[in-house]
Amino acid sequence: MASPRSTSASSPGGAGRSGSLASAASASKELVLTGRPVDAQEALRIGLVNAIADPVLDHALEVGGKLAAKSPVALRVAKQLLNLSPGALEREAEEFGDLFASEDAKEGLAAFAEKRAPRFVGR
Numbered sequence: 001m002a003s004p005r006s007t008s009a010s011s012p013g014g015a016g017r018s019g020s021l022a023s024a025a026s027a028s029k030e031l032v033l034t035g036r037p038v039d040a041q042e043a044l045r046i047g048l049v050n051a052i053a054d055p056v057l058d059h060a061l062e063v064g065g066k067l068a069a070k071s072p073v074a075l076r077v078a079k080q081l082l083n084l085s086p087g088a089l090e091r092e093a094e095e096f097g098d099l100f101a102s103e104d105a106k107e108g109l110a111a112f113a114e115k116r117a118p119r120f121v122g123r
Contacts, residue, residue, distance in 0.1 A: 027046040031038065043049045053059030067075065099105055103123040111118035 028048060030036070031048075038046070038048070040049070040052045044052055051059065104118075104120045107120060108118045
């Protein structure tokens with residue numbers, strides 16, 4: 001099902017999260033918190049990706065062609081609304097500095113280098 005909004009240069013209004021996006025968000029939280037890797041098939045099943053393409057370049061060119069035919073203004077607004085999470089990138093950058101300086105980060109790096117399980121202390 002296609003959305004006519006980007007074709008007609010109108011705002012995507014009501015760009016709320018669907019159930020599948022909420023499910024992917026829940027799965028992505030688990031993956032971020034546990035660090036568990038997923039293969040392409042699982043990523044597709046849980047909604048982290050919307051396609052698995054081989055050859056990937058053909059698929060990328062097809063999608064790029066479809067996007068190039070749309071209104072750049074409408075696509076920009078749609079992307080902004082879909083990615084709406086106030087201050088998320090700024091907050092991530094701030095938190096990363098603190099996390100990287102933590103004792104746990106140093107322990108994690110040391111454990112990785114020494115090929116042992118980390119002993120985190122919560123600081």
